[in-house]
Amino acid sequence: MxxxxxxxxxxxxxxxxxxxxLAATVLIAYIHLGKLNFIAAVSIAVVKAVLIxxxxxHVRYSSRLLWIFVGAGFFWLGILFALSFSDYLTRGWLxxxxxxx
Amino acid sequence: xxxxxxxxxxxxxxxxxxxxxxxLGMWIFLATEIMFFGGMFLGYSVYRGIYPAAYGEAxxxxxxxxxxxxxxxxxxxxxxxxxAVQAAQLGGRRTLVLFLIATIALGxxxxxIKGLEYYHKYExxxxxxxxxxxxxxxxxxxxLFFSFYFVMTGMHALHMIxxxxxMVVLILLTLKGRFSAGYHFPVEISGLYWHFVDIVWxxxxxxxxxxxxx
Amino acid sequence: xxxxxxxxxxxxxxxxxxxVRSWLLTKDHxxxxxxxxxxxxxxFFLGGAFAVLIRLELLTPQGDLVESETYNKLxxxxxxxxxxxxxxxxxxTVLGNFLLPMMIGARDLAFPRLNLLSWYIFSLxxxxxxxxxxxxGVDTGWTxxxxxxxxxxxxxxxxxAVGIFITGFSSILTGLNFIVTTHKMRAPGLTWFRLPLxxxxxxxxxxxxxxxxxxxxxxxxLVGIERGFHVGIFxxxxxxxxxxxxxxxxxxxxxxxxxxxxPGMGVISELVTCFSRKRIFGYEFVAFASLAIAVLGFLVWxxxxxxxxxxxxxxxxxxxxxxxxxIPSAVKVFNWTATLYKGSISFDAPMLYxxxxxxxxxxxxxxxxxxxxxxxxxxVTDTYFVVAHFHYIMVGGMVxxxxxxxxxxxxxxxxxxxxxxxxxxxxxxxxxxxNLTFFPQFILGYLGMPRRYHAYPPEFQVLxxxxxxxxxxxAVGYLLPMAYLVWSMRYGKAATDNPWDxxxxxxxxxxPPPTENFADTPVVTxxxxxxxxxxxxxxxxxxx
Numbered sequence: 001m002x003x004x005x006x007x008x009x010x011x012x013x014x015x016x017x018x019x020x021x022l023a024a025t026v027l028i029a030y031i032h033l034g035k036l037n038f039i040a041a042v043s044i045a046v047v048k049a050v051l052i053x054x055x056x057x058h059v060r061y062s063s064r065l066l067w068i069f070v071g072a073g074f075f076w077l078g079i080l081f082a083l084s085f086s087d088y089l090t091r092g093w094l095x096x097x098x099x100x101x
Numbered sequence: 102x103x104x105x106x107x108x109x110x111x112x113x114x115x116x117x118x119x120x121x122x123x124x125l126g127m128w129i130f131l132a133t134e135i136m137f138f139g140g141m142f143l144g145y146s147v148y149r150g151i152y153p154a155a156y157g158e159a160x161x162x163x164x165x166x167x168x169x170x171x172x173x174x175x176x177x178x179x180x181x182x183x184x185a186v187q188a189a190q191l192g193g194r195r196t197l198v199l200f201l202i203a204t205i206a207l208g209x210x211x212x213x214i215k216g217l218e219y220y221h222k223y224e225x226x227x228x229x230x231x232x233x234x235x236x237x238x239x240x241x242x243x244x245l246f247f248s249f250y251f252v253m254t255g256m257h258a259l260h261m262i263x264x265x266x267x268m269v270v271l272i273l274l275t276l277k278g279r280f281s282a283g284y285h286f287p288v289e290i291s292g293l294y295w296h297f298v299d300i301v302w303x304x305x306x307x308x309x310x311x312x313x314x315x
Numbered sequence: 316x317x318x319x320x321x322x323x324x325x326x327x328x329x330x331x332x333x334x335v336r337s338w339l340l341t342k343d344h345x346x347x348x349x350x351x352x353x354x355x356x357x358x359f360f361l362g363g364a365f366a367v368l369i370r371l372e373l374l375t376p377q378g379d380l381v382e383s384e385t386y387n388k389l390x391x392x393x394x395x396x397x398x399x400x401x402x403x404x405x406x407x408t409v410l411g412n413f414l415l416p417m418m419i420g421a422r423d424l425a426f427p428r429l430n431l432l433s434w435y436i437f438s439l440x441x442x443x444x445x446x447x448x449x450x451x452g453v454d455t456g457w458t459x460x461x462x463x464x465x466x467x468x469x470x471x472x473x474x475x476a477v478g479i480f481i482t483g484f485s486s487i488l489t490g491l492n493f494i495v496t497t498h499k500m501r502a503p504g505l506t507w508f509r510l511p512l513x514x515x516x517x518x519x520x521x522x523x524x525x526x527x528x529x530x531x532x533x534x535x536x537l538v539g540i541e542r543g544f545h546v547g548i549f550x551x552x553x554x555x556x557x558x559x560x561x562x563x564x565x566x567x568x569x570x571x572x573x574x575x576x577x578p579g580m581g582v583i584s585e586l587v588t589c590f591s592r593k594r595i596f597g598y599e600f601v602a603f604a605s606l607a608i609a610v611l612g613f614l615v616w617x618x619x620x621x622x623x624x625x626x627x628x629x630x631x632x633x634x635x636x637x638x639x640x641x642i643p644s645a646v647k648v649f650n651w652t653a654t655l656y657k658g659s660i661s662f663d664a665p666m667l668y669x670x671x672x673x674x675x676x677x678x679x680x681x682x683x684x685x686x687x688x689x690x691x692x693x694x695v696t697d698t699y700f701v702v703a704h705f706h707y708i709m710v711g712g713m714v715x716x717x718x719x720x721x722x723x724x725x726x727x728x729x730x731x732x733x734x735x736x737x738x739x740x741x742x743x744x745x746x747x748x749x750n751l752t753f754f755p756q757f758i759l760g761y762l763g764m765p766r767r768y769h770a771y772p773p774e775f776q777v778l779x780x781x782x783x784x785x786x787x788x789x790a791v792g793y794l795l796p797m798a799y800l801v802w803s804m805r806y807g808k809a810a811t812d813n814p815w816d817x818x819x820x821x822x823x824x825x826x827p828p829p830t831e832n833f834a835d836t837p838v839v840t841x842x843x844x845x846x847x848x849x850x851x852x853x854x855x856x857x858x859x
Binding site: 111112113114118121122125126129130132133134136137138139140141143144147148151152155229230231241242244245247248249251252 | 421422423424425426427487490491492494495498499500525526527528529530532533534537540541544545546547548552553554555556559562563566836
Binding site: 065072073076079080083084086087088089090091093094 | 498526530558562566613614616617620625626627628629632633
């Protein structure tokens with residue numbers, strides 16, 4: 001697979017975007033948005049991670065095999081979270097019969 | 102000029118196969134790191150879900166300014182690392198060494214600030230253990246927060262130290278003339294490792310420092 | 316006769332260099348496989364020794380051979396050693412390391428030095444754990460449940476946890492190596508669907524190793540940190556949740572059982588085809604079933620936690636998913652059976668092990684469905700029913716597959732033939748001993764005998780005595796191959812390149828193979844398990 005050498009300015013542009021997103025994360029944290037604070041913080045982090053992965057780590061220009069393995073890592077983390085939280089989020093649903101407490 | 106025939110390992114047929122194999126190998130290793138840190142993230146998330154108030158309270162004891170500065174420092178080191186890899190791709194030895202040194206310097210700044218933060222926590226008696234002291238009814242849950250804070254940032258710092266060690270080795274190898282435009286795979290995969298460690302911090306910062314700042 | 320003279324002077328991977336250094340610093344995957352063989356055999360007999368003590372104690376209803384605390388240590392050490400230091404590494408590090416490069420026509424794995432590092436890491440972790448055993452052992456059960464393990468136990472938890480943590484990296488490196496090798500180093504013409512199913516199985520296993528092991532690594536690390544620094548991670552006094560540990564622990568430890576069985580299934584595919592002289596029935600189904608088991612295996616861990624306090628809704632989800640994961644395993648059993656149908660079957664020792672596997676694995680797998688059923692599990696969980704279930708799969712399945720594989724490839728590995736009559740006898744002894752040991756345990760469990768107890772109600776004694784009797788027969792069955800395989804290294808008949816007349820690139824090399832495996836890289840133009848074609852014509856590997 002021929003090597004793809006990116007132009008320097010893409011690196012600088014991505015870096016600029018990352019710094020802007022950093023500032024945004026901090027500023028948004030001080031605005032009261034309730035539940036949205038958490039979603040905003042994680043979303044911005046995800047965007048930063050995607051930028052780093054695609055451009056700094058060259059995944060944008062890599063083979064499909066590599067994409068699959070990159071995706072697999074995050075997907076598996078998703079499995080860990082999803083099924084663990086299927087327990088934690090549903091614990092309160094079932095009232096225990098009396099006498100078991 | 103470096104001898105490419107010695108760069109090719111005997112089990113591979115050509116440098117392209119070696120390059121692809123080495124890249125795939127590093128990404129698989131990074132997938133294991135995702136799962137490794139992921140376990141800690143799960144623990145953190147579970148307790149945050151159960152004890153949101155305590156987490157908010159505890160998080161406010163962390164220094165947002167230092168954390169944000171550190172994030173900026175680490176992102177900058179990712180930039181210098183990416184530029185170092187590019188220098189390697191182009192065969193520029195001097196540029197490569199300079200950017201590696203810059204990366205090490207920025208990484209060291211990060212570790213220095215982290216050490217300062219840890220020292221502050223020590224002074225405030227917020228290091229979990231027998232000396233832990235937290236005012237209010239949520240002390241136990243706050244201790245859980247700080248356990249995860251120290252374990253996660255500590256594990257992250259450990260990875261950074263290893264990364265800096267790798268950079269030093271890369272500088273030595275570059276000075277010995279081992280790399281060229283045709284063979285620079287170790288620089289590339291070390292870059293992947295460094296960026297990954299950066300990504301972990303990108304998640305750690307908001308999750309630890311910005312829990313309930315409003 | 317002249318060919319024998321030439322054979323005496325032929326250089327191969329065993330005699331190409333001598334001396335301890337040439338073995339301890341080797342990069343040859345075949346030598347590394349033998350290093351692993353020695354290590355895991357030692358651990359197997361150590362784990363077996365603990366089993367002997369357990370079964371001796373259980374001869375009588377009273378806890379009279381050892382104290383309760385000691386008994387807790389016995390079953391803990393038995394489990395830890397057998398799982399982490401025998402079953403998980405066994406086939407991948409011995410047969411996988413030896414055969415994978417040869418089966419794909421490569422000179423070595425992708426990363427030979429990482430391979431050697433894997434063995435050193437394994438040995439280091441093993442030494443840590445041995446140290447813990449010698450200095451008094453652990454009594455938490457191999458499952459290390461908190462808060463007992465993290466706060467209240469008085470045994471060497473940290474040392475053992477560190478040992479397993481270190482060994483985990485050995486697993487990760489092996490998995491990484493296998494994945495990259497399979498993707499990048501197949502010979503020309505060797506497409507994925509021409510690969511032996513042993514390769515597919517080890518590939519699927521490698522995926523689990525790589526994605527699952529890090530989670531137990533961090534989990535044990537957290538337990539160690541909590542114990543060592545009293546920081547509070549699982550401590551209920553601080554609000555810690557014991558189930559958090561269990562979720563993290565079983566996220567790896569359930570897929571771990573698929574790490575243990577998948578390579579065995581790969582061996583069975585090789586044995587069943589060779590000794591039926593037939594292509595595998597439904598190649599693609601078996602190949603995809605391996606991947607399906609690897610993926611689905613990650614979705615079912617909560618079935619170990621049905622009675623733990625886990626949400627019943629999560630329990631229902633996990634129960635449903637656990638039923639799903641049985642399907643690909645069943646597909647494999649059907650396909651092996653269909654391969655046997657109208658095959659030209661011979662009952663050499665490897666085949667005896669393979670047939671034993673198919674039957675015993677099926678029993679073990681079906682009883683897994685009992686356990687996956689939420690309501691039934693409430694009755695039989697933490698009883699001997701569970702113990703019987705997993706021993707049917709691990710011992711009746713995996714260990715038999717391992718022995719079958721060792722026997723099948725022994726001529727290739729050692730250049731010698733083992734004594735066939737003794738081997739068949741040993742296989743039968745293993746089969747009889749195994750069933751006598753473990754079938755009574757299904758009954759015991761259903762009747763209510765709890766696991767991990769060394770005292771039990773007197774009415775259970777007869778079944779326990781049967782089980783111990785079986786264990787003594789099983790022990791003989793395991794010692795016999797140790798004896799005659801070692802004997803064959805010196806006194807066995809010299810093996811030809813392909814004594815079984817099997818398909819597969821590994822059989823197209825001399826026995827034992829040269830260090831670089833193939834003088835010239837083969838070019839593959841034929842399908843896997845080409846047994847029909849072999850009977851028809853002489854087939855020459857085309858040379859690049």
